[in-house]
Amino acid sequence: MERRGILKSKKAEGVFGMSFSMIFSILLIVFFFAAAFVAIKFFLGFQRQASVGLFLDDLQGDIDKAWNSPSSSFVFENTLPSGIKYACFVNLTKESTSKTSLEKEVYEYVKFSGTSYQTNFVLWPIEKAGDLAFKSLKHVQLPSSNPYCIEVKDGKVEIKIDKTFEKSVPSVS
Numbered sequence: 001m002e003r004r005g006i007l008k009s010k011k012a013e014g015v016f017g018m019s020f021s022m023i024f025s026i027l028l029i030v031f032f033f034a035a036a037f038v039a040i041k042f043f044l045g046f047q048r049q050a051s052v053g054l055f056l057d058d059l060q061g062d063i064d065k066a067w068n069s070p071s072s073s074f075v076f077e078n079t080l081p082s083g084i085k086y087a088c089f090v091n092l093t094k095e096s097t098s099k100t101s102l103e104k105e106v107y108e109y110v111k112f113s114g115t116s117y118q119t120n121f122v123l124w125p126i127e128k129a130g131d132l133a134f135k136s137l138k139h140v141q142l143p144s145s146n147p148y149c150i151e152v153k154d155g156k157v158e159i160k161i162d163k164t165f166e167k168s169v170p171s172v173s
Contacts, residue, residue: 045130048081052123052132055080059121059159060137066163066170067139076159080152083128087157088149089172090122091142098147107147110134124149141171148173 055078066072080087088106092115096107102124110122118136123129142148150157163170 048128049130049132051079051081052084052129056121056132056135060135062161063137063140063170063172066161069163071165072161072163072170074161076161078157079155080123080157081128082155083125084123084152085128086124086149086151087159088122088124088147089140089142090120090147092119094146096146097144099145103145103147103149106149110147122147139169141167141169143171143173 058078059076062074062076066074086102086106088103090107090110092111096104098104098107106122106124109126110119113134115134119134120140120142121135121137123133126133150159160173161170162173
């Protein structure tokens with residue numbers, strides 16, 4: 001009788017020789033790992049967007065400080081998430097005066113992407129900056145070079161902001 005019970009339970013284990021509870025446990029472990037990877041990816045993306053948003057807020061804040069002062073000259077230094085290679089100032093109301101293929105690519109992309117003509121700042125490449133890649137900065141005089149791209153080195157960017165008594169709006173370079 002005892003042998004029959006053992007044979008019956010072995011038969012219920014199926015082809016792989018594992019019980020249903022063992023298979024269910026493995027499936028749960030796989031599910032938890034997949035959910036953990038999705039959550040980590042989400043939070044890393046959220047961190048990237050938050051970092052870009054803080055950068056843009058800080059840049060606009062420093063431009064506003066210069067705009068509100070009679071005269072000012074300083075370098076705005078800040079960090080950007082990895083993968084962002086350039087911070088570009090673009091004037092869509094003027095033709096491109098770009099000299100490099102990168103600047104031509106940035107200008108054409110921004111011009112034909114359907115963004116507003118008020119957009120004057122772009123983080124490049126767009127895919128790495130996410131939804132906040134385009135920005136319309138206020139109170140800023142754009143450089144004569146159009147677009148004007150500043151390289152991001154080791155995640156850090158430096159933008160010179162100048163305002164003199166003669167100018168009513170700060171310029172960037």
